[in-house]
Amino acid sequence: MTVPSFAHGDRLTRRDLEAITDERHRYELVDGTLLVSPSPRPLHQRVVARVLAALTAVCPADCEVLPAPVDVVLDEFTVMIPDVVVGRRETFTERALVGVPVLAVEVVSPSSRYIDRHLKPARLAAAGCPFYWVIEPNEPTLSCFRLDGTEYVLDAEATGEEIVRLEVPYRIDLSPADLVSSY
Template sequence: MTALPEPIPQPLEVDHLLTVAEYAALGETEHGYTELQEGRLVMSPSPRPAHNHACGELYVQLRSQLSEEWRALQDIDIDLELAGPDEPGFSRRPDLIVAGLDGIRRAEESGRLISAKDVLIVVEIVSPGSRRTDTVIKHGEYADAGIPHYWIVDLTEPVSLTACHLAEGFGYQNAPEVSGRTTLPEPFPLEIDLGQLSR
């Protein structure tokens, strides 16, 4: 017996701008919507294998260096808290975050998204078609949300990382781009071998 092809998912019909709570209530959808920008659903294509490998490798490198109070998490929604609970909201799903264990537990127990105030580092891996979003739009949103550190990883050879940190009153200040094996001094010394992200 031949299986029938799966129907192509139709666009999700939403007749208003969503709050973060409404977005979270959608859960995982078959439509590929993974983020919320000013109340509007944003659809992202599935990541390529090289992107997934880089994210997994970076997770492994970070995980072994974090103290007990921090956790590295991949592909998880965060509430940027840029709008009130009844207003069109902002939620992003970064490739990787480092968040406080207490905040993760609070989110788990409440059924809410992880709050930006509990995120120490947010990481985006630049994909084809996401460069402006990662380097301009999310750069501004994550800074506005008060996330202390934002890392932008570019897989174009040689793999590079731009570490951004909040400079009070000025948003993010970008450190010079680094590649190869490097030690990032903030928020605490972390040794990253960027060359391993492309192997």
């Protein structure tokens, strides 16, 4: 496990991020600032697995759905790791999705609430990511946003047993309660 030391105040780059070999944490860059997150909890991973399965079933052949950790490189100073990402196959390299995803999904943890609700959507909207979903597993709530100009607008939302019915980016029905249920 190696976390290199960086000079205070330096704007970090994608290359700096690639030098970190610690696999116990999630490291992301937003505008050159390093974000560190602890490993996710079982409820978080259950939601990720269910969203992954649901999206994989409706994903078109020219796209791929992958769970974290997959780097999404928006520019030299911004590398994010959505909990679930859908990207066009040609945007994936051996190391990352380079460019704008079709859909980014975040499952909110107490430590990531501000990042998932404000920082990441602002950066993804600025990059032109057409769809962004946020799942609050403790409520449970699913909020589906679509890009309208330069900002996300709420397209659909459901809480508990309610069902979100979407036509875009894919025809899919999701219930927040089903995403968190341990059956």
